[in-house]
Each structure stands twice: as C-alpha cells, then as structure tokens.
Amino acid sequence: MAEITTNQEGMAPANRMKFILGGALIAAAILFLIISSTISTAQYFLTVEELYALGDEAIGRELKVEGVVDGDTIEFDANTLTLRFSVVHIPGDMNEIERMGGLAEAAHQALLDPETLRLPVVIHGPKPDLLQDQAQAIITGQLSLEGIFIGEEVLLKCPTRYESEIPLQVEQE
Amino acid sequence: MIPNVGYFASVFAFGVALYAAVAAWYGSRKGKLAWVESARRAMVLTWPLTSISVLALIILLVTGRYEIYYVASVTSNSMPTYLKITALWGGQSGSLLFWSWLMAAFASAAGLRKWDRDREFLPWVALVTMATLAFFLSLTVFFENPFARIWQTASGEQVYALFQPADALLFVPYDGLGLNPLLRHPGMIIHPPMLYLGFVSFVIPYAFAIAALQTGRSDDRWIRITRRWTLVAWIFLTLGLILGGRWAYDVLGWGGYWGWDPVEISALMPWLAGTAFLHSVVVQEKRGMLKHWNMVLVILTYALVILGTFFTRSGLLSSVHAFAESAIGPMFLAFISIMSAASLFLLIKRWDELKGDEQLRSVLSRESLFLINNLLFMGILVVCLWGVIFPLISELITGTKLTIGEPFYELAVGPLLAGLLLLMAIAPSSTYGRTSWRRLVFAIRIPFLLSLLAPSIFIIRGIFTWYALLGYWLATFAALTTLSEFCRGAWARRQRHGESLLSALGKLIVRNRRRYGGYLVHLGVVLLVVGIMGIEMFQTETQGTLALGEQITIGRYVLIYDDLQHYPQEDVRLNTRATLSVYRHGKLVDEVNPRVDYYYDARQSMTIPGLRSTLLNDLYVILWEWESNGLEAATFKVYHNPLVNFMWLGGVVFILGTVVAAWPSHASLGGRRSMLRKLERQP
Numbered sequence: 001m002a003e004i005t006t007n008q009e010g011m012a013p014a015n016r017m018k019f020i021l022g023g024a025l026i027a028a029a030i031l032f033l034i035i036s037s038t039i040s041t042a043q044y045f046l047t048v049e050e051l052y053a054l055g056d057e058a059i060g061r062e063l064k065v066e067g068v069v070d071g072d073t074i075e076f077d078a079n080t081l082t083l084r085f086s087v088v089h090i091p092g093d094m095n096e097i098e099r100m101g102g103l104a105e106a107a108h109q110a111l112l113d114p115e116t117l118r119l120p121v122v123i124h125g126p127k128p129d130l131l132q133d134q135a136q137a138i139i140t141g142q143l144s145l146e147g148i149f150i151g152e153e154v155l156l157k158c159p160t161r162y163e164s165e166i167p168l169q170v171e172q173e
Numbered sequence: 174m175i176p177n178v179g180y181f182a183s184v185f186a187f188g189v190a191l192y193a194a195v196a197a198w199y200g201s202r203k204g205k206l207a208w209v210e211s212a213r214r215a216m217v218l219t220w221p222l223t224s225i226s227v228l229a230l231i232i233l234l235v236t237g238r239y240e241i242y243y244v245a246s247v248t249s250n251s252m253p254t255y256l257k258i259t260a261l262w263g264g265q266s267g268s269l270l271f272w273s274w275l276m277a278a279f280a281s282a283a284g285l286r287k288w289d290r291d292r293e294f295l296p297w298v299a300l301v302t303m304a305t306l307a308f309f310l311s312l313t314v315f316f317e318n319p320f321a322r323i324w325q326t327a328s329g330e331q332v333y334a335l336f337q338p339a340d341a342l343l344f345v346p347y348d349g350l351g352l353n354p355l356l357r358h359p360g361m362i363i364h365p366p367m368l369y370l371g372f373v374s375f376v377i378p379y380a381f382a383i384a385a386l387q388t389g390r391s392d393d394r395w396i397r398i399t400r401r402w403t404l405v406a407w408i409f410l411t412l413g414l415i416l417g418g419r420w421a422y423d424v425l426g427w428g429g430y431w432g433w434d435p436v437e438i439s440a441l442m443p444w445l446a447g448t449a450f451l452h453s454v455v456v457q458e459k460r461g462m463l464k465h466w467n468m469v470l471v472i473l474t475y476a477l478v479i480l481g482t483f484f485t486r487s488g489l490l491s492s493v494h495a496f497a498e499s500a501i502g503p504m505f506l507a508f509i510s511i512m513s514a515a516s517l518f519l520l521i522k523r524w525d526e527l528k529g530d531e532q533l534r535s536v537l538s539r540e541s542l543f544l545i546n547n548l549l550f551m552g553i554l555v556v557c558l559w560g561v562i563f564p565l566i567s568e569l570i571t572g573t574k575l576t577i578g579e580p581f582y583e584l585a586v587g588p589l590l591a592g593l594l595l596l597m598a599i600a601p602s603s604t605y606g607r608t609s610w611r612r613l614v615f616a617i618r619i620p621f622l623l624s625l626l627a628p629s630i631f632i633i634r635g636i637f638t639w640y641a642l643l644g645y646w647l648a649t650f651a652a653l654t655t656l657s658e659f660c661r662g663a664w665a666r667r668q669r670h671g672e673s674l675l676s677a678l679g680k681l682i683v684r685n686r687r688r689y690g691g692y693l694v695h696l697g698v699v700l701l702v703v704g705i706m707g708i709e710m711f712q713t714e715t716q717g718t719l720a721l722g723e724q725i726t727i728g729r730y731v732l733i734y735d736d737l738q739h740y741p742q743e744d745v746r747l748n749t750r751a752t753l754s755v756y757r758h759g760k761l762v763d764e765v766n767p768r769v770d771y772y773y774d775a776r777q778s779m780t781i782p783g784l785r786s787t788l789l790n791d792l793y794v795i796l797w798e799w800e801s802n803g804l805e806a807a808t809f810k811v812y813h814n815p816l817v818n819f820m821w822l823g824g825v826v827f828i829l830g831t832v833v834a835a836w837p838s839h840a841s842l843g844g845r846r847s848m849l850r851k852l853e854r855q856p
Contacts, residue, residue: 042567081798126780129777
C-alpha cells in the first residue's frame with residue numbers, strides 16, 4: 001500500500017473510511033476470537049444434584065462439579081497416587097446458602113444429612129493440602145459409566161477456617 | 174480503650190472526608206475560596222486520622238487482644254510478630270481499613286502538592302478522592318468494623334459489636350484462630366500492599382481527569398500533572414502482580430505462577446486499562462489527539478479498580494483467593510454505578526470541547542499504531558472481563574452455569590499478545606504524522622533479518638511447533654528493534670558530541686528518560702514473554718516413589734533421594750524435609766530440599782517446592798507423600814521449567830524501566846539547578 005493521501009484540513013472521507021474499516025476489522029477479529037474460544041472451551045459447572053439430573057447425558061463429558069468434601073471418605077494410596085473421596089451436594093445459589101446460615105453452616109448441614117446426594121470422586125495425583133472435611137471442592141473431570149467422577153483437577157476452599165465463629169471450646173477468662 | 178480510639182478515629186476520618194467533599198463542592202459552586210482551602214486541609218487531615226485507626230489495630234493484633242473478633246480470627250499466639258502485623262490485611266475488615274489508610278495517604282499527598290498553577294482543579298480532586306475515601310471508610314464504620322468485640326449472650330450466642338449489648342458478657346478466647354497458613358509467608362508482606370497501592374494510586378489520575386472535565390480544560394494539563402502518579406500506580410500494580418506470581422511459584426507448589434483465577438484477573442484488568450492509558454496519553458501530549466479516549470480509559474481504569482476490589486470481596490465468583498468474603502457487595506455495585514454514571518455524564522457534556530487538534534493521516538503513523546495497541550489491550554481486557562462474568566451470564570440466560578478456564582484465556586489472549594509484540598517491534602521505527610511503508614521497512618530491515626535467526630535455531634534443534642517459532646521470532650524481533658533504538662541514539666550522540674559509546678548511551682537514557690525508560694519496559698516485556706513461553710510450551714514433568722538411594726530422571730538431570738527429616742518449629746509447624754542430590758551428566762551439581770510444613774493449629778499442610786535455579790532452567794521438586802509409603806520411601810513430583818527465570822528477570826527490567834521513566838525529568842531538575850545557581854550568584 002502506498003502512502004495515504006490526505007487533504008490538509010483534516011481527514012479525507014476515503015481515508016476516514018479506511019480507519020473505520022480497519023478498526024472494525026480488528027474489533028471483529030477480537031470478537032471472533034472470544035466467541036470461538038468460548039465455544040471450544042466452555043464447561044458445565046454443576047452441583048451434585050444437577051449432575052445426577054443430567055443422567056446419561058453427563059457421562060463422558062468434560063465438566064466441573066461443586067460439592068463439599070466428606071472427610072471420612074478420604075483415602076489416598078501413595079503407591080499408585082490414587083486419591084478417593086466423596087463430595088456431598090450443596091446448593092449452587094449464594095442466596096440459598098445465605099438462608100442456610102452461610103457457607104460453613106450449609107456445608108455442615110449437608111454432611112450431617114444422610115439424604116444428601118453424594119458423588120464418589122477418584123483423582124490420580126497428589127493429595128492437595130486443603131483437602132479436608134467440609135472443604136468446598138470444585139472438581140474438573142468426567143463422570144464414568146459406573147457413576148464415579150474421574151477428576152483431573154480439584155480446586156479447594158475452606159470456608160470453615162477463616163472468618164468463622166470463634167470455636168466455643170475455647171476457655172472463657 | 175484502644176479499640177474505641179481506633180474505631181472513633183475511623184468515624185472521625187469518615188466525617189472529615191465527607192466534610193471535605195461537601196466543602197469542596199460548595200466552595201467551588203459559590204466561588205468561596207475559603208471553603209475550598211478548608212476542604213484541602215480536611216483532605217490532608219484524613220491521613221493522620223486513619224493512621225491512628227491503623228496503629229490501634231496493629232497494637233491490638235500484636236498484643237493478642239483476642240476479645241476483638243478480627244484479632245481472634247486472623248492471629249494466634251504462635252504467630253511471629255511480623256505476621257501479626259501483616260494480618261492487618263489478612264481478613265476482610267482489616268484490609269478495608271488498610272485500603273482506606275493508603276487511599277488517605279495518597280489523597281493527603283495530593284492535598285499537599287503545589288496548587289499554584291491549577292487551583293481550579295483542587296475542589297474537584299478533593300471531591301473525587303474524598304468521596305472515594307468516605308465510601309471505603311463507611312464500609313469499616315458501618316458494616317465491617319475491625320474493632321468489634323466478641324460478646325456472649327445469656328443464651329450462649331456470640332455477638333460482635335464494639336459496645337456491650339444488654340445481657341452479654343465480654344468473651345476472651347485464650348488463643349486466636351490464626352492466619353490462613355497460605356498467607357503466613359514473607360511474600361505476603363509485600364504482595365497485597367503493592368496491589369492495594371497500585372489500586373488506590375490510580376484514583377488520583379482519575380480525580381484530575383474529572384476535575385479537567387468539570388472545569389472544561391480540554392488541554393493536556395491534567396495528563397501532565399498526573400503522569401508520574403499514573404506511572405507510580407503502574408509500578409505498584411505491576412510489582413503486585415509479579416510478586417503474586419512469584420509467591421504462587423514459591424509457596425503453592427503446583428509448578429505454576431498464574432492460574433487465570435477471577436481474583437488474579439481482577440487485578441490484571443485495571444493494569445491492562447492503565448497500560449493502554451499510558452500509551453494513549455503520549456498521543457494526546459504529542460499530537461493533541463485521542464482526548465475522548467483518554468478520558469474513557471482513565472474512567473475505565475478507576476471503575477475496574479473498584480470492580481476488582483468488589484469481585485475479591487463479594488463472594489460472587491468462585492475463587493481460591495476469596496479469603497475475605499462478605500455481603501458488602503451491593504454497596505460496591507451502587508458505588509461503581511454512581512461514579513461511572515456521573516463520569517460518563519460529565520464526559521458526554523464536554524464531548525465537543527474535547528475535539529482533537531489533529532486527525533489521523535497515515536495507517537502506519539506512530540499515533541495510529543498507538544491506537545491499534547490500545548485496541549489490542551482493550552481486546553485482552555474484554556477477554557478477561559468476559560471470562561470472569563461468563564458463568565454469571567450463562568446462568569442468567571440458560572439457567573445452567575457454564576465456566577471457561579485457563580484454555581479459554583490462552584486461546585483468546587495468545588493471538589492478541591502476538592499482535593502487541595509485533596507492534597512493539599514496528600512502532601518505535603514509525604514516525605508521527607506520516608510514515609510510508611517503504612520508510613518503515615527500511616528502518617526495520619536489519620532487526621527483521623537478524624530476528625529470523627531465532628526460529629532458524631529452533632528448527633535446527635528440532636523444534637517445529639509453529640506457535641513456538643512464531644512467538645520466539647516476534648520476541649526476538651521486538652527485542653532487536655528496541656535495542657537498535659538504543660544503538661542508533663547512542664551512535665548519533667557519539668558522532669555529535671564525540672563521547673564514548675557507553676557514556677553516550679548513559680546520557681541518551683538520562684536525557685530522554687521517558688522514551689528510553691519505555692523501551693526498557695519493552696525489553697522487560699520481551700524477557701517476560703520469553704520466560705512465559707518457555708514454561709508454558711516446554712515444561713516437562715515426571716513423578717515417582719523412591720526408596721532411599723533410588724533415583725528419578727528428568728531430561729539431563731538425575732535426582733537421588735538421600736534423606737527425609739522432620740523438624741518441629743517454634744511457630745507450631747512441623748517441617749518435613751527431603752534431601753535429593755542433583756546430578757547433571759553424571760556430575761553432582763546441587764542439592765534440593767522440597768518440604769511440607771504442617772500447621773497444627775490450622776490442621777493444614779503447605780507444600781514448599783525444592784528449587785534449583787539457573788538462568789536457563791529451573792528444577793522444581795515437590796514432596797508429595799511419605800508416611801503411607803512405608804518406612805523411608807517418598808513420592809516426588811519433578812518439573813523441569815525451561816527459561817522460567819527470564820520471566821522474573823523480565824519483571825525486574827520492567828520495573829527498572831518504569832522507574833527510569835517516572836524519575837523527575839532532566840529538564841525540571843536542570844531548571845531547578847540553574848535557578849539555584851542564579852540564586853547563589855546573587856549577592
């Protein structure tokens with residue numbers, strides 16, 4: 001492309017058009033990038049209940065599941081580096097959790113209730129530092145035919161530890 | 174006593190900030206300068222007042238006054254003093270107070286500057302900074318009081334309040350819960366304050382921009398005044414981001430440094446907008462163009478600062494960083510909405526007065542390349558924002574929550590980053606006004622040809638991954654054109670002044686700090702990119718369970734497992750430390766000590782990697798498991814991270830370049846010096 005001709009007073013209409021077109025092209029390319037990347041990488045983010053509600057449709061699909069870790073079920077085999085645990089259902093809606101008395105209380109209730117839906121999880125890899133009873137877990141992976149969630153990655157948060165109520169067993173002075 | 178003093182100092186500071194905002198507005202409205210001056214003094218007063226509050230909280234934290242709810246929830250007897258101090262920003266209410274304190278410091282500093290030449294800006298700067306400060310202080314005063322005590326009612330319930338509720342007794346736990354072990358690291362002393370500093374210092378350029386809009390000064394005075402503030406904000410934000418990455422690499426033990434977590438992105442977004450702003454203000458200063466755009470960018474940066482703070486604290490996003498959550502979210506949303514709406518209203522009102530002095534003439538001119546640079550930065554920003562809000566939007570529209578993670582960002586940001594590197598390679602050789610293809614190609618021909626060597630070397634070494642070849646070619650191209658700018662400038666000085674090449678180079682940088690500081694930043698970015706591509710594209714890993722004396726191989730390295738020891742620490746930790754000898758080509762080169770710290774009080778362990786760092790690569794060893802393997806055997810995960818240290822080195826060069834650019838300019842220093850000389854000469 002040769003140098004663009006302009007008139008002295010400002011931008012020639014043809015020149016202006018070129019800039020608008022160029023800008024629009026870049027914007028369109030960015031939009032395309034975002035849309036195509038979203039389509040190719042978006043994953044379901046489900047609660048345990050929602051995962052079971054999907055039924056067979058969920059099997060073999062890459063997705064994320066959220067639940068509360070049941071500490072009694074944690075098993076780790078260091079020789080094969082296999083980690084097994086169960087997560088119990090916790091509502092995905094923040095308002096509902098607030099109504100239940102906050103995340104820590106909701107997690108506590110969910111674990112005590114035998115009716116709560118549970119999902120067995122298997123992960124190959126190390127035992128994460130934060131994996132403990134009542135931790136909130138977000139697991140990425142696939143549901144197998146046997147109904148076990150084969151995780152690839154687990155993200156953990158411990159709502160009970162920080163900014164929680166001061167434990168009652170501490171002595172009063 | 175101390176909690177009450179702390180709390181009422183906050184209340185007083187809140188009142189003073191409110192007064193300053195109102196007085197500034199009233200004084201400017203009615204043309205009463207005494208009111209504006211009073212507002213300025215009130216503005217300066219907010220810092221000592223908030224300092225009293227912060228000091229009170231620090232005293233409470235350090236002396237272990239566990240009847241204060243905040244103290245009990247973030248400190249414990251076993252924590253060392255420095256960690257007790259850093260617990261100031263370890264939880265929600267404390268970090269809000271800390272935020273306000275930093276904000277007050279910046280506002281006071283702005284209040285103390287010389288206002289001789291731009292007095293008309295003062296009331297509006299006072300109004301904006303004080304309104305922002307009053308907002309943050311109102312959160313600590315009314316919603317998240319860090320000085321609240323723990324009270325136990327007759328029914329056994331715990332109530333948190335400053336003063337004694339009826340039928341309740343003060344409850345004093347004998348120990349606190351302690352800070353989250355992840356935060357008990359020296360890195361945590363610097364990382365959050367740097368981010369906060371970056372956040373709050375962006376408020377100042379925004380305040381001046383609003384002042385310029387309100388007073389109808391369409392020139393670039395506000396930009397010249399705030400240039401250094403913006404650079405300082407940028408240094409802090411950059412430092413915060415880099416230190417956060419380094420902390421994650423050193424402490425979190427997952428072999429990474431950046432996880433595209435919503436909270437990380439919340440800190441990155443204002444940085445992106447701020448970086449675009451730093452580039453586009455140059456065009457306004459040089460050509461009097463992009464005035465609307467600069468206003469939009471500075472408003473956006475400010476909004477993103479508040480939004481970032483909101484995202485971190487609202488609990489709206491699933492994030493590993495959400496240490497501090499609470500229900501103050503709606504307050505933030507209201508504040509962002511009001512400030513953005515008011516700013517945009519002002520901008521639209523002044524739209525016609527902000528018309529540029531010049532027009533874009535050539536697609537290859539420096540100003541139009543700056544504009545493309547801005548588009549790309551905005552592109553990355555939109556990608557980030559989309560990634561963060563996509564789960565919320567998808568849930569709202571389809572009823573099912575969908576998420577996008579790391580792969581999305583890598584796919585979408587990669588090409589935009591490549592575009593920015595290309596611009597970095599071309600733009601310095603382009604000129605303002607008009608540039609022809611021929612002239613530009615001529616200017617970059619040598620760096621271009623030399624840069625082709627980089628992919629050639631890769632191909633010779635058997636690496637054919639196209640994006641690696643493209644990435645390293647672009648990085649080399651950008652580095653070479655930038656270096657050639659230094660060479661060309663130094664050579665010209667040498668010819669003109671007959672200086673040695675080294676002294677010519679030094680003087681070149683000192684005389685044109687802003688330009689060459691900027692180029693240094695570019696070199697830092699290139700190093701960063703080289704490091705990031707190294708670890709992202711060429712990282713290898715292996716794992717294995719070893720008995721004592723057994724070995725594991727990764728690349729050219731052989732690691733032999735020598736020993737495992739437990740060391741009880743004073744701060745209720747148990748260190749379990751393994752020792753591995755590192756051999757390269759059969760020769761012992763180093764020893765690494767991966768370890769796991771178990772915190773009894775938090776019943777949580779932390780995995781600290783063992784590192785062997787050289788410029789070209791890192792050996793990153795994690796101790797995974799030992800006890801259940803049977804006696805003396807242990808499981809390790811080993812990463813080989815090529816070129817990762819270029820990333821940290823790039824960070825250092827980046828900061829250095831920004832400091833050079835922000836340093837007081839030679840002209841102003843020289844001016845002052847010559848004035849001093851004149852004064853000395855006077856009898």
